[in-house]
Amino acid sequence: MTELLIASIMTMMTAATPLVFAATGELVAERSGVLNLGVEGMMLTGAVFGFAAVTLTGEPLIGLAAAIVMGALASMIFGVLTLSLLSNQVATGLALTIFGTGLSALVGLDYVGKTIEQIRAIHLPILTDLPIVGRLLFGHDPLVYVSIALLGATHWFLKHTRWGMILRAVGDSDQSAHAIGYPVIAIRYAAVAFGGAMAGLGGAYLSLVYTPLWAENMTAGRGWIALALVVFASWRPSRVLLGAVLFGGITILQLNAQAAGLGIPASFMSMLPYIATIVVLVLISRDSTRIRLNAPTCLGKPFRAER
């Protein structure tokens, strides 16, 4: 029983990791006031270029780097359109998802059915072999630790650094930040690029670690889940992990319940995270002060400098 529990938690952590990456990136972009609905497209872009790079070079690190760079580049298309040319963020984000899906399918044509060496779980002598906690603490693949460190760093950056506060100020009141003299557009570009890079990394986690293969549309909606996750976490990094484990873990729990023959309808369990998101949305929207405390005020609004 303990063995099953440990194994399930381990599997849940891997299911949560791509969501943590993508959601953290999107969270930073949204805190700066930009709503980028292109997460799914950027994840697919990262997944295919990461996989291609590993196929060509055999180096997992180059694959991850390629995914980060290409994810960021994809987000820059969105950046130029929405921040410099002031197009509608919702429409442009949707277009980015369509574009990313098509681009990744095209680039991936030559990589369907190829195999690569998977990035495997770490194994530390003594530590990983400790009973129970050994594997839970020291037995994941390296990127699981990276994702948690990333969350911690993002939390610290937003809350405790000067630039983090400026980024939040830009998201909450772009005109005031501009009046004080901060470069609103440049900061938003940086936040969007970070969002793209992290979405790319989340996509590469799927194609390099989760299932070492490329398949068209393989993110299968995880980008949209990451978007819901940001709302669920009410724009706070500390809650992203909880949400990611809940969202990713519910699939694993659902499959576990089936395999154990518990007879709970699979579709009911799959529905739960979305119900949870709606409940959270209703709860935080009920109280207007809370909305003001949580959601970035300028989210989704284009910025035009008044002077």
Added chain:
Amino acid sequence: MKKMIKLTAIALASALALTAGTASADKLKVGFIYLGPPGDHGWTYAHDQGRLALEKELGDHVQTTYVENVPEGPDSERAIAKLAETGHELIFTTSFGYMEPTLKVAKRFPNVKFEHATGYQRSDNVSTYVARFYEGRYVQGVIAGKVSKSNTVGYIASFPIPEVVRGINAFLLGAHSVNPDIKLKVVWVYTWFDPPKEADAAKVLMDQGADIITQHTDSTAALQAAAERGVHAFGQASDMIHFAPKTQLTANVNNWGPYYVARAKAVLDGTWSSSDTWDGMAEGMVVMAPFTNMTADVAELAAKTAESIRTGALHPFAGPISNQAGEVVVPAGAVADDGMLAGMNFYVEGVDDKLPQ
């Protein structure tokens, strides 16, 4: 949105495919509609191997064209019609969801012959064909019964349709024929192709003690997830040994080539008529990949089982067979008829799962 991309993909793909194939006019033009890319190493790959076999065999007389990534449902109608309009006289539509569109297009082009895979509706110029995959699954069950140490086998199922249920039952009957202690854990993923989800299902089944994984989904993800943990698994639709050299025990290989050759020949001879084909190992439509990663005596038993099925000495659904309620559905001495097999919507006794309705 997704639809839009797919439509563009179809438009592009058909433009490419069709410009590629407009050379000599006297050859019989044969068209194929594929659900996925030929490189999926599963369902579509197997059909494309069949197309290549056709070109190899009758290359002087036929010319083939394919359109890949055609979504099931109404969208496929245009892709099928496009093939018919451009002089293709024999068109294979290779997925269940092309049934209605195929019939509709067939009505508009009465002189074109259509072949629809896995469907059940025919007309004067629409044939159907499908393979008895359950024969291979029975052999897989026998292997699993011998190889499993934990006596727990994980089964990743796609949709609760007769085709899939039949596979689960055949697998269990095979396993129990050599090892009555085998427990089958079934997980329904409600998709044909979602690699991360297929991998999740495999992981969960292994978490729960399965030391053999088998699947009725199309990607190699489950096999690869099993490989990562050093657990055995079966390939699906094509020989996937290349993805997991130390993991794959065998695979059901869908061998469409001989059928495609026979049907093209029939059109060339003028003997083609609408028919319903359900072939198995005897006709060579279902072939087992080499028996690997098992001891010699298990491999021998597997080969013997496959041979008995091929010759007809053994029927996977030979009585006595009971359903989960313990009622005899196939009495001793009889075998399940094709009607029962085609509409199978119950588990046989011993499957440890409740069939989703």
